[in-house]
Amino acid sequence: MGTTQLEAVQEPKYWHLKTVLNDALDSEFEVGEILPNERDLAARFGVARATLRQALEQLELEGRLQRRRGVGTTVAPPRMGVAVGPTTNAWPGAGRDSWNTIGCVEAPAPAPVAALLGTGPDDAVHTIRRERVMQGQSVATELLYVPPASVPNLSGLLTPATHAQAVLRELHTLELDGDDRAVELGSARAEDAKQLDRLPGAPVLVLTTRYYAGGRVAAASVATYRADTCRLTFGDSGAVEVTHHQPESRQAS
Amino acid sequence: MGTTQLEAVQEPKYWHLKTVLNDALDSEFEVGEILPNERDLAARFGVARATLRQALEQLELEGRLQRRRGVGTTVAPPRMGVAVGPTTNAWPGAGRDSWNTIGCVEAPAPAPVAALLGTGPDDAVHTIRRERVMQGQSVATELLYVPPASVPNLSGLLTPATHAQAVLRELHTLELDGDDRAVELGSARAEDAKQLDRLPGAPVLVLTTRYYAGGRVAAASVATYRADTCRLTFGDSGAVEVTHHQPESRQAS
DNA sequence: AAGTGGTCTAGACCACCGA
DNA sequence: CGGTGGTCTAGACCACTTC
Numbered sequence: 001m002g003t004t005q006l007e008a009v010q011e012p013k014y015w016h017l018k019t020v021l022n023d024a025l026d027s028e029f030e031v032g033e034i035l036p037n038e039r040d041l042a043a044r045f046g047v048a049r050a051t052l053r054q055a056l057e058q059l060e061l062e063g064r065l066q067r068r069r070g071v072g073t074t075v076a077p078p079r080m081g082v083a084v085g086p087t088t089n090a091w092p093g094a095g096r097d098s099w100n101t102i103g104c105v106e107a108p109a110p111a112p113v114a115a116l117l118g119t120g121p122d123d124a125v126h127t128i129r130r131e132r133v134m135q136g137q138s139v140a141t142e143l144l145y146v147p148p149a150s151v152p153n154l155s156g157l158l159t160p161a162t163h164a165q166a167v168l169r170e171l172h173t174l175e176l177d178g179d180d181r182a183v184e185l186g187s188a189r190a191e192d193a194k195q196l197d198r199l200p201g202a203p204v205l206v207l208t209t210r211y212y213a214g215g216r217v218a219a220a221s222v223a224t225y226r227a228d229t230c231r232l233t234f235g236d237s238g239a240v241e242v243t244h245h246q247p248e249s250r251q252a253s
Numbered sequence: 254m255g256t257t258q259l260e261a262v263q264e265p266k267y268w269h270l271k272t273v274l275n276d277a278l279d280s281e282f283e284v285g286e287i288l289p290n291e292r293d294l295a296a297r298f299g300v301a302r303a304t305l306r307q308a309l310e311q312l313e314l315e316g317r318l319q320r321r322r323g324v325g326t327t328v329a330p331p332r333m334g335v336a337v338g339p340t341t342n343a344w345p346g347a348g349r350d351s352w353n354t355i356g357c358v359e360a361p362a363p364a365p366v367a368a369l370l371g372t373g374p375d376d377a378v379h380t381i382r383r384e385r386v387m388q389g390q391s392v393a394t395e396l397l398y399v400p401p402a403s404v405p406n407l408s409g410l411l412t413p414a415t416h417a418q419a420v421l422r423e424l425h426t427l428e429l430d431g432d433d434r435a436v437e438l439g440s441a442r443a444e445d446a447k448q449l450d451r452l453p454g455a456p457v458l459v460l461t462t463r464y465y466a467g468g469r470v471a472a473a474s475v476a477t478y479r480a481d482t483c484r485l486t487f488g489d490s491g492a493v494e495v496t497h498h499q500p501e502s503r504q505a506s
Numbered sequence: 507a508a509g510t511g512g513t514c515t516a517g518a519c520c521a522c523c524g525a
Numbered sequence: 526c527g528g529t530g531g532t533c534t535a536g537a538c539c540a541c542t543t544c
Contacts, residue, residue, distance in 0.1 A: 012513060015453060037529060048515045053530090058440055058454055069530045070523030079437060086339075086487075155444040181487040182333060183436050185456060195365055200268060201311055203438060203456070227438040232435045232537095234339075234487055237544080263521095264530060290510060301534045306511090322511045323542030489511080 002179055014054035020045075021055060025064055025075055033072040035065075061203060063228050068202050069199075079231040080134055084181065084207055084223075085233065091176055091211065092130075092144055092221060093168040102129040102195075104164035116210055116220045118146050127153065128164045131195060131221070139230050140197045142223035146171060149240070150218040161166040171219060183232060184208075192224045203227040266300055267307035267373050273298075274308055278317055278328055288326045289319075295306070313454060318458060319427060323453075330485040333387055337434065337460055340489065344429055344464065345383075345397055345474060346421040355382040357417035362398050363409075369463055369473045372400050379404065381417045385476075392446040392483050394448045395476035398426060403471040424472060437461075445477045456480040 011012040035041065042052040056073065080143040093099065106124050109113070114121045125147045132140035138179045148154070151170040193200040204224045211219040225232060288294065295305040312318045319329040344353065359377050361367070367374045380399045401407070402503040441461040445455045450490040456479045461471065464472040478485060 014513080018454075039529095048517090051514060052517090054513085056530095060439055061438065063437075067530065068523085069521070070528080072529060074325070079436065182334065182463075182484050183458065183487075184316075185314065185438065185458065186483040187315055203314070203440065207437065231435050231437040234436075269531080292510095303534090303535090304533060307532085309511095320511065321542085322540065323509080325510060 006173065008171070015056075017045060017047065017052065017055040018058050022057060022064060025059075028216045029075045030074050033075050035075070036063050037072060055143050060228060065227070076229070079229055081132060081233045082132075082139060082140065082225065083235055084228050084232050085209075086179070086181075091168070091174075092142075094172050098134055099130045099132050099162070099231045101164045101168075102131050102141075104128045104160045104167070113145050113220055113222065116208070117147055117217050121124060123147070126163075126167045133224075137229070138196055139235060140223050140225040141192050144219060144221040146219045150213070150216075167214050174213040174218060177215070179209055179211045181210075181234075185227070186224070188224065194224050196224070198226065198228075205230065205232060207232065254295070256272060259468065267304050267311075270300065270305065270308040271311050272476065274312060275317060278312075282326050282328045284330045286328050288328070290325065297490060299381060303470060304371075317483070331484070332482055333392065334486045334489055335385075335483045335487050337480065338462075339432070343426050343473070345426075347425055349500070352383045352385050352419075353386055353419045355394075357381045357413045366398050366473055366475065370398060370400055370470050370493075376400070379416075379420045381420060385478075387480070388489050390482070391449055393476050393478040394445050395474050397474040400471045403427065409489070427451045427466040427471060430468070432462055434487075435461045438480070439477070449477070449479050451479065451481075454474070458485060459482065460485065 029035070037046070038049055038052055042049040045052060056065060056067065058074075060067055063076055063079045065073055067073045105127050107127055109117065109119065109120050109125050109127065111121055114123070119125060125145045128144040128146070130142045130144060133139055134144065146167055151167055153170055154166055154191070178197070186204050186208050188196060188198055188200060188202045188204045190191065190200045192204070193202055196202070196204075205227050207221075207222045207223040207225060209223070210217050211221075278375055278379050282288070289297070291305055291309070292303055295302040299306065309318060309320065313320055316329055318326055318330045318406055320326045320378045321385070330365075330435060338379075346354070358380050361375050362370065362372065362378050362380065364374055367376070370378065372378060378398045381397040383395045384391055385395065389449075404420050406423055407419055425452060437459050439457050441451055441453060441455045443453045445457070446455055449455070449457075456482050460476040460478060462474045462476070
């Protein structure tokens with residue numbers, strides 16, 4: 001014997017650490033406050049830095065922390081509620097929405113997207129890149145794919161900016177029959193990560209939308225949302241709004 | 254000089270490893286096939302096991318791999334498309350759905366849920382635990398919260414099983430005004446992880462639903478879906494069905 | 507008992523940020 | 526430049542499954 005460990009730990013250190021830190025975040029820190037650095041924290045808890053990092057990683061995944069290389073680890077604000085429909089059951093870029101057009105190219109879509117659109121794997125489609133900004137922060141990047149068949153009256157090629165506008169404008173002349181969406185977990189590709197101010201591989205929520213018109217899939221979009229800062233909301237009933245949901249445990253007990 | 258590294262690596266090893274493995278999975282492995290163990294793989298690629306694991310972790314996150322302690326690492330099938338509405342805009346447990354009732358208790362709801370329901374933080378609510386099974390696999394666990402005010406005619410207390418049935422039955426007598434949903438990334442709590450046959454902390458998609466009736470939130474549910482195996486679909490138009498979307502790159506080029 | 511993935515350590519160096 | 530988080534190593538031991 002010697003060690004009176006009747007407790008039978010059984011719980012991984014990083015898991016226990018995570019709970020401890022999570023509670024400390026609620027009770028001893030303010031949003032935006034910067035934590036001690038990883039080496040100090042690890043020493044304070046008597047674990048290796050790798051173990052401490054495992055706990056921080058989880059907390060970042062859950063949107064409790066934000067870490068930035070060269071800067072430090074800060075307490076994250078509650079996740080933003082980001083409306084993704086179908087309250088706004090409309091064509092992308094119609095009316096007032098929070099998207100900015102970044103660029104536009106005409107190229108073959110990746111295989112999975114071509115399958116969604118029902119186009120051949122090598123058919124060129126209009127590909128519009130957009131960015132969604134909320135509260136001064138880039139929260140999503142999107143690639144919107146529009147087959148030429150959906151916008152047949154497009155005049156001769158223009159600059160990327162006007163090209164994108166022209167595609168969207170003609171899209172809006174079609175009658176939208178409906179749309180459907182799918183959400184899954186992914187990791188940010190290098191390009192997306194850069195735009196979202198994250199490192200490659202950061203967890204993202206991938207929202208795939210199909211737009212139907214004339215009995216066909218007239219357009220499809222793949223939007224990549226920061227999973228750490230966003231909560232995707234699908235409003236349906238004309239009901240109250242809630243912008244955040246974080247526990248009130250801040251100073252509950 | 255000495256080493257002709259004009260390329261300027263700059264790309265982390267684990268990231269490169271991930272791409273290599275991902276391609277190998279497409280071209281050299283079948284779904285369900287079991288990979289060499291981590292020590293062998295690490296040796297084969299000339300990296301430490303921790304580095305190899307970082308790559309495997311990402312691939313598992315993306316639903317390409319499935320790892321099980323004591324067993325091995327296998328190639329995962331494409332993610333399941335799981336319908337979560339609003340095609341089935343109805344009360345939970347109504348008609349044919351893929352949920353099984355596990356149990357039922359009457360207890361105060363956690364603070365965030367109480368806020369959704371508009372009940373006091375210490376008011377007891379009916380709490381029904383359910384499980385969703387698809388293709389023989391448990392893909393989600395749910396806690397459904399129903400304030401007593403929504404089901405006032407409930408007869409005296411019964412066994413948990415009949416209790417749950419009674420609550421659902423009375424819920425169905427109300428007229429459903431609508432519902433709204435939110436999706437965010439989370440990590441599985443110990444209890445949920447066990448039910449989903451995952452380790453604690455596994456990435457999950459948390460779907461929060463509010464059910465409206467009589468101008469109030471009559472019920473709320475928090476459902477936890479396995480993020481590695483599920484793609485949440487929000488059908489809207491009466492359109493075609495797609496059950497999986499994985500790239501056809503299996504034997505493309 | 508043998509083999510798997512999961513946890514943990516104690517170091518090292520690198521890329522990035524800000525003063 | 527110093528300080529931060531990010532990557533990487535080469536080990537060790539543990540928990541679990543299977544035979």
